Amino acid sequence: MKKVSIVQAVSLFAGVFFLSASLLQCTKDGELVKNLDRSYAGGPDSTVYAAFYESNTISTADVVPDVNDVIKMRGVQTIIHEYCNTSNCHGGPIAPRFELYSQIMQYVKPGDPEGSKLWEYITTNDFDKAMPPVNSNHELNTRDKSIVYNWIKNGAKERPDLNDFRPAAIRLMVDGCSSANCHNTATATGGWARKGIIPGLTSADTTQYTYINPSTGSVTVYCQLSNQTLMNQVWTAYKDSVKRFYADTAANASFRPWKTVSTPVSAISARGPLGNYDDIIMDILYPKSVRTNSSVVYTDPVTLKGYYVRGNPLVATDCFVRRMDSTLIYRNPLTLVETSKNGSMAYDDGGFSPSEVALFKAWYFADPNIPDVWKYGIGNVGIFKYRKTNNYIIKR
Structure with a gap:
């Protein structure tokens, strides 16, 4: 009797195993079929955020892209490559290829995942069409399916645009900045309201939130409006007041926002909530450093009432991007005076990653609802300068 070596035996066993697995898939039999749900x-x-490429450099990047100039997030090309374009499958001897954008697009119907062959291969329960093969034990997870699905749904573009940047950036901002003591409606309405808008607003409607800095031990007490109904009314009225006042400061002088909430709490936060797109746009167009000066900047000659709100929003010493990106230096659009500290919200409070900061910037400079003056300054002279190179971001 001919002897069989251990190596030959192992090889024979492996061959039989893989052949059996293949037959199992082809004959649509066994437990895999019964439990299959892709x-x-x-x-x-x-x-x-669903882009084709893993890495996308934003349009306003420095000559040599800085750390916050590149969005690096899992992309469709990487997902398809990992699951389908391996050396023993569509990246090797098996056709078709699934590597280049042009190759993958042959199986994609932009805007219609359900009508795309690629999506059918990924989600079908038909063993003959399933990709990757069911017996490969290499199924796409829910997160990866979500990226592929939404990439196709959003148009299956080779490069992302505003429609990809904006929703993802706003969601990150809302989720990351509306914490208990930060940019939420309760804190904002606790400190600001327009006189006479909400009758009967008293200290009984407020509460306080105490924040202890874990690094320094310093204590900050925030005033918050606890009455939910009044909270929404006050913030809506405050936004209306701000927008009306800055639309025409002379004609709408009576709408100049005024601090009205008086409580036993010593510290009043003037941070506006960042709960939705409209809140964020208002914070960009009328920065908090303009709406919340630390001292009186205007006294009504008739009532002698002191106001903390500046009349020109362009005199801002602070702005949205300054608080997001430490690689940029911001300068006042009107005076061109530079601000030394940047990135305080992204690194001290929000903790956003470089890719997330890049995503914010990609949205910010692409959004037509943000005027050019808040992107490039008056006359396109530039208000954001890269620290490393001193290059200004200007409109090209």
């Missing part, structure tokens, strides 16, 4: 339970979600 469907995607999610749906369209524009807040999911």
Whole structure:
């Protein structure tokens, strides 16, 4: 009797195993068929950042892109490569290829995941069409399916644009900045309201939030409006007041916002809530350093009432991007005076990653609802300068 070596025996066993697995898939039999469910339970979600490439340099990047100039997030090309374009499959001897954008797009119908062959391969329960093969034990997870699905749904573009940047950036901002003591409606309305808008607003409607800095031990007490109904009314009235006043400061002088909440709490926060897109846009157009000066900047000659709100929003010593990105230096659009400290919200409070900061900037400079003066300054002279190179971001 001919002897069989251990190596030959192992090889023979492996061959039989893989052949059996292949036959199992082809004959659509066994437990794999009974328990198979490759469907995607999610749906369209524009807040999911879904791009084709893993790395995308934003349009306003420095000559040599800085750390906050590149969005590096898991992309469709990487997902398809990991699951389908391996050396023993579509990246090797098996056609078709799934590597280049042009190759993958042959199986994609932009805007219609359900009508795209690529999506069918990923989610079908048909063993003959399933990709990757079910017996490979290499199924796409829910997160990866979500990226592929939303990339196709959003148009299957080779490079992301405003429609990809904005929803994802706003979601990050809302989730990351509306904490208990930060940019939420309770804190904002506790410190600011327009006189006479909400009758009967008293200290009984407020509470306080005490924050102890874990690094320094310093204590800050924030005034917050606890009455939910009044909270929404006050913030809506305050935003209306701000927008009306700055639309025409002379004609709408009576709408100049005024501090009205008096409580036993010593510290009053003037941070505006960042709870939605409209809140964030208002914070950009009328920065808190303009709306919340630390001392009186205007006294009504008739009532002798002191106001803390500046008349020109462009005299801001602070702005949205300054608080997001430490690689940029901001200068006042009107006086061109530079601000030394940058990135305080992104690194001290929010803790956003470099890719997330890049995503914010990509949205900010692409959004037409943000005027050019808050992107490039008056006359396109530039108000954001890269620290490393001293290059200003200007409109090209």
